[in-house]
Amino acid sequence: MKKLLLLLALGGTAILSSCSKKVVSPYASTNKIYTEHADTLSRMILAQTPATLVDSAGRPIPSEFIGTVNFNLRKPNYVVIHYTAQDSVQQTIRTFTMVKPQVSAHYVIGKDGKVIHMLNDYMRSWHAGAGKWGNVTDMNSSSIGIEIDNKGNEPFSTAQINSLLALLAKLKKDYNIPTANFIGHSDVAPGRKIDPGLRFPWELLAQKGFGYYSDIIIVPAPVNFDYATALRLIGYDTSNLPAAIGAFKRHFVQREGSSRLTQFDLDVLYNVYKKY
Structure with missing residues (x-):
């Protein structure tokens, strides 16, 4: 009986010991680097060092740090x-x-x-x-x-x-x-x-409200529609116009092909452009 109780006690101890072992994340080391980097950035944000400035003659310009009470974090847009x-x-x-x-x-x-x-x-x-x-x-x-x-x-x-x-x-x-x-x-x-x-x-x-897309019924683009300006006003970088046309078609027409606009592509572009 004593042996049985001893075995049960040892078994219980082993179970408790195994339960108390901490599960180590496979990303523990990189999470540590993340925390250290975030801490470094936090210290930079909390720094209250005034700007060190000199005038054209090399003389120091008086400066002081006085914290404003009106601020928050910059937000993603x-x-x-x-x-x-x-x-x-x-x-x-x-x-x-x-x-x-x-x-x-x-x-x-x-x-x-x-x-x-x-x-x-x-x-x-x-x-x-x-x-x-x-x-x-x-x-x-x-x-x-x-x-x-x-x-x-x-x-x-x-x-x-x-x-x-x-x-x-x-x-x-x-x-x-x-x-x-x-x-x-x-x-x-x-x-x-x-x-x-x-x-x-x-x-x-x-x-669902995340971005714009063309309507099912598309109003034809007017004659001499300035498609380059429309692409630029939507947001595309038109310094390489063929590339911008290709990117637009990939998003709003959703087909590959040449970087030239068909009449249908122009109509879609006109429809989308009016939403911006």
């Missing part, structure tokens, strides 16, 4: 949607937790609909590169980047799109992002990027 073009969401997470690639995103959405939040929304992610939209030449500083696990030649899963719509609704509400400011990577980088690709459901997003 755009959402840029990408596809990952990688084999799995795990590979994408690995890419975003390595220094060498120098790329990141705020969110990654897996095929099963799981949303991985990788960067605080107020921080600047490295997702848009040398993108331009309207007068904004640094899209990383004013946008949230969302990567969807997709190679570009496959349909997006229903779970992914449902999660994306829920996330976009939250972001739009939290930051009061205008309807027009939900765009794709190919929109801000015409000729350089093609994601989120031809299979992405832009029309569905527009129906």
Whole structure:
């Protein structure tokens, strides 16, 4: 009996010991780097060092730091949607937790609909590169980047799109992002990027209030319609006009082809342009 009680006691101790063991995340090391980097940025924000200035003769200009009471964090004003073009969401997470690639995103959405939040929304992610939209030449500083696990030649899963719509609704509400400011990577980088690709459901997003799309009934474009100006007013960088036309067709007509506008393309462009 004593032996039985001893075995039970030892067994209970072993169970308690195993339960008390902490589960270590496979990303514990990169999460630590994230925290250290965030702490460094926090210290920079909290610094109260006055500006060190000199005049034209090299004499120091008196300066002092006096904190205002009226401020808040800068908020994102755009959402840029990408596809990952990688084999799995795990590979994408690995890419975003390595220094060498120098790329990141705020969110990654897996095929099963799981949303991985990788960067605080107020921080600047490295997702848009040398993108331009309207007068904004640094899209990383004013946008949230969302990567969807997709190679570009496959349909997006229903779970992914449902999660994306829920996330976009939250972001739009939290930051009061205008309807027009939900765009794709190919929109801000015409000729350089093609994601989120031809299979992405832009029309569905527009129906939910995330971006614009052409109406079912399209009013014909007027004679001598200035399509280059219309593209520029929507937001496209028209310094390379054929590339801008290709990016527009990829988003709003959703077919590949030449960078020339057919009459149908012109009608769609006219219809979309009037919404901006």
